[in-house]
Every structure is written in structure tokens, then in C-alpha cells.
Amino acid sequence: MRVQRLKLLSANIQAGSSTRRYSDYATRSWSHVLPAGNKLGMLDTIAKLAGRHDIVGLQEADPGSWRSGFTNQTHYLAERGGFDYWTHQPNRRMGQFASSANGLLSKFEPTSISDYPLPGRITGRGVLLARFGEGDEGLTIAVAHLSLGAQSRASQLSFIAELLADQPHVVLMGDFNCTIDRPEMATLFRQTRLQPPACMVHTFPSWKPQRAIDHILVSDKLACRDLQAFPAAFSDHLALSVDLEVPDGALRR
Template structure:
């Protein structure tokens, strides 16, 4: 007698958001990179933007942040990930500081989560200039295990190629995973090929422009998924940041109830 096929694993929907928050600054035109250059060193106006970001993040289960300030002059010495976690009601959060300019400015990746991670790891990424990293969270166990990584890649293609090679090696053994962040390149850029070749990750089904936020033309911010079903994928404004955020709903595996 042939063995009965195993029933399909149960899943549940989770809402994920990836956002480059520009350290809480607001930019609505190219000229404001000059006229509002003071916002890169002073905290004025950032609390209002952070409150808007917290309201944006609140409906989501997991939020990956890039350019989150860990506490410097420009953020009013506030750890922005901590502030957003508290305001958005996230019980778990982690911040990976990657770059600091004295006490004037700092930047890094962060994760806000309503799920308790089984493990949190952070890695520095290779590159011609130091200051980039990836924050890796692991959820579930056994058949329900899956990984979520948050990153922000370099501006230069040669550095991105090194960084993507590192990420491809790091994530190569994960059967179910998500890699989100500001990649500073399109999802079909030549340097992205190693990532698709060596991991389960696949490019998004459609090109969604995210930069600049006031007139999106370039596809720089992505949520790449492997081994999980995507229900929805869209770009949404991120409270004045020069990047649009990317919102995704996924089906992730859940533990079977004990009988």
C-alpha cells in the first residue's frame, strides 16, 4: 500500500516592512539635500517624523530599518530603533550600529519584531569603505524555521559585489528566508546574480520604484524572499524619507498543535 502523502504544513500571514528612514529626516525634493543639509547634524523636526514612522510601522509584525541613528547629536541622542519600538508597541527590537561620525551622527540597521527571535546575529560586510552590515534574525525551529536579514549595501558596484557574495554564502543553507533593505541597485543588477544562484532568494515579481520618494524612478529597496509564499508586495511612503518603504505580506510556517 502506498504511503499517504503528508498534509501540507500550516502557515500564517505575517506583514513585513522595510524602510530606509534617513535617520528621521525629511526630504521632498533634490534641492533639500542642500537647503536642509542642517538636518544631517541637528535633531530639529525628527521627533515628528519618528512619530509618523511609528504609526506607519504599528500594523506590521516585523520591521527592518536602514539608516536608523543609534543616538547622536542629529537624533537628539535618541536611539531611534528603541523609540520606534516603544511607540509602535514592538516587544522585541535590535540595532546594529555600522557607522559613526564622532558624536554628530550615527547610522545602522535595526529590526522591530512582534515575534521573539530564536537567535540574533550581526555581521560587518566587506567593502572598500567600512560601515555596512547585515542583521540576521532566526525564527521558529525545525520545519517552521525561517531567517530574516536586514541590510544596507554600498553605493559602489564593486563593493556591492563583495557584499552580495558574502550574503550569498551566509544565507546559502537557509531553506526559507527573507532579505530586506536598501540595496542601492536594481534587483536585476549584475552583482545580484550570485545571491540568486547560491540561495533560495528570488527577485520580486515586478519592478517597484522606491527612489526618490517624491517622484520614484529607481528600484533600490527590496524585500527578497525564498521558500515562502508572497501574498502582497507594494511600496508606500515612509514619513518624509527620501526612500519609499516596501511592505510585504508573507505566508510563514507555523508549529503544529500538540495532540
Template sequence: MSGDLQHRLKLLSYNIQAGTYTRHYRQYVTQSWKQLLPHRERLLNLNRIATLVQEYDVVGLQEVDSGSLRSGFVDQTEYLAHRANFPHWHEQVNRSLGKLAQHSNGLLSRPRPTRITEHKLPGLPGRGVILCNFGGEEGLTLCIMHLALGTWPPRPPQAGGVCQ
């Protein structure tokens, strides 16, 4: 491994929910409008996230917005990279709804990645994976992805109404 990877890496995977804050399950319904429209708390939440992630070496981000109406046209991966002093960052737009929403995965990294590749995942449209390599073939490869909660296509219920 290269010299900058000789120490232990502190890794974090973080679903940032496009900068929204939910404390209770009911808020996924009562505050669902925040997934579609900009709101003033989003930058405050992103600043809190930046404070938390700055203690890590490599951060995988899920449910990031890459600069659309709902985020106030802020590229959230880039914003967090600058705010938390990460010299390397990468984003993967998986589902583009134009100016309305840019659903993405993101990478923040202190060590320079050797190679970054993007891949689409089979199944539910709009899912992808970022493969990030550090140190070449003998180094470390990380996968950053956001998986679906079900199968695609959905399976019909079995006899007796039992789903598998």
C-alpha cells in the same frame, strides 16, 4: 514553525533617513544639515513612521541613529519599538562617530526572534547585516542591511572614459 508564526507575516523594510523627511532630490543638498544636527521635525517624523510601521509584524530599518547629537540623543530603534508597541527590537551600530552620529540598522518585531546575529559586510566600511531567525532551523531567516551604491574600492575609469 512555532505557533506565533502560523499566520502570514507582514514585513517592511524602511530607510528612515535618521528621521529626516525629503520630498525632492534637491533637499538632499539644501537640507543636508539635518543629517548632522538635531532639528525639531525629527520626532514628528519618527511619530509618523511609528504610525505607519505599527501595521507590520517585522520591520527592518536602515539609516537609523542610535542616540547621538543629530537625533537629540534619541535611540531611534528603541523609540519606534515603544511608540509602535513592538515587544522585540534590536539595533546594529555600523559606524560610530561618537556623540556626533551613530549610523545603524534596526529590527522591530512582534514575534520573538529565535536568534539574532550581526555581521560586517565587506567593501565600504560601516556596512553590516542583521540576520534574524524565527522558528529555528526550519523557520524563517531575514536579512536586514543597507547596501552601498557603488563598488569598494572604486574602480578607475576604463580606456575612453567609460566606467563599468
């Protein structure tokens, strides 16, 4: 089987806000709900990183609320990063001031897009699925942002496992809010072909990474290498990048 190489990126962009130390969560909390700060400048920096990749999964992208100056940040990054295809899944609204979404940027044309709300004690989480190609060589990319609570994460991972159970070529990436060795992750690896990564890359907090809670997981039929972390401007998470080999028939421009 002929293969094609592509570069993937997963990034929690914190809606273009800046967090450089723990105290900023309190002293700069206004930036998460107000249209202030250099958010477009932050997005331009993220777009440069994203543009070096073929497919990008975003978490905490504002879909166009007051805090982003009514800018759809996924669309903005698609235009600035040189992506012909983009989609998003608004899934959490914070009053009338802010909203949050999962997003997908791609230089290849997906054959289908779907999204699902995730179960949990508090609503507002989701998983976004993009399908590339057809048949046995098709590739599924899933982008998710999981809950902080272990019980909610367990139900969310069980739901995602059902969606991806029959997929031979699949990637699940996003902010999991937990490390790979947590008990709730076992369901995902048991019920799908997704595999634990060969190495752990710490992504949080971005200014002194100590926890590997952002992941790019691939199924056993896919080969990946060069897992690396990069700053996503001044988000509190580092972005994850990986090189992936996929069936040649899975992608089309």
C-alpha cells in the same frame, strides 16, 4: 504544512530627516548632522506605519547620537509602534555628530540575533540577522544596507549569499542601492534560495519614484503577495510592505 501570515515592512528612515526634492540634499544637509527639525514627529508618523506590520527592517536609524537628541530611534519606534522585541546594529559613525544603524522590530520573539560587518572599499555597512523558530520550519530575517559602488556591493552580496545559502525559509530586505537586474545581484540568486520579485516597485526618490532599489526578497519555499510602497514620513526612500506566508512553527509571541 500549516502556514501563518505576517506583514513585513522595510524602511530606510533617513534618521528622521526630511528630503522632499533633490535640492534638499544641499539646502537641508544640516538636518543630517544637527539635532534640529521635527525628527520625533517624523518618527511618530513612521511608527504608525510600522505598527501595522509584524516585523520591520530599518535602515539609517540613528542609534543615539547628537543629531537624534541621543534618542535610539529603533527603540523609540518599537515603543511607539507596539513591538515587544527590537534590536539594532550600529555600523556607521559620521564624526562625533551622527551615527547610523540597521534595526529590527518584531511582535514575535526571535530565537537568536546576530550581525556582521559587510566588506567594502569604505567600512560602515552591515547585515543584521534574526532567527525565528527552530529546525526546518525556522525563519531567518536579514536586514541590510548596501554600498553605492558596484564593486563593494558585489563583495557584500557574495558575503550575504554565504550566510544565507543553507536557509530554506529566508527573507532579505533593505536598501540595496541597486535594481534587481544589476550583475552583482546574480550571485545572490545563484547561491541562495532567494528569488527575484515578481514585480518591481519604485521606491526612490520618494517624491517621484523612478528606481526600484529597496527590496524584500523571499526564498522559493515562501509565498508572498501585495508588495506595496508607502511614504516613510519624509524620507528620501519609500518603505516597502509585503504579506508573507511562513510555516506555522516559525513564529511565537
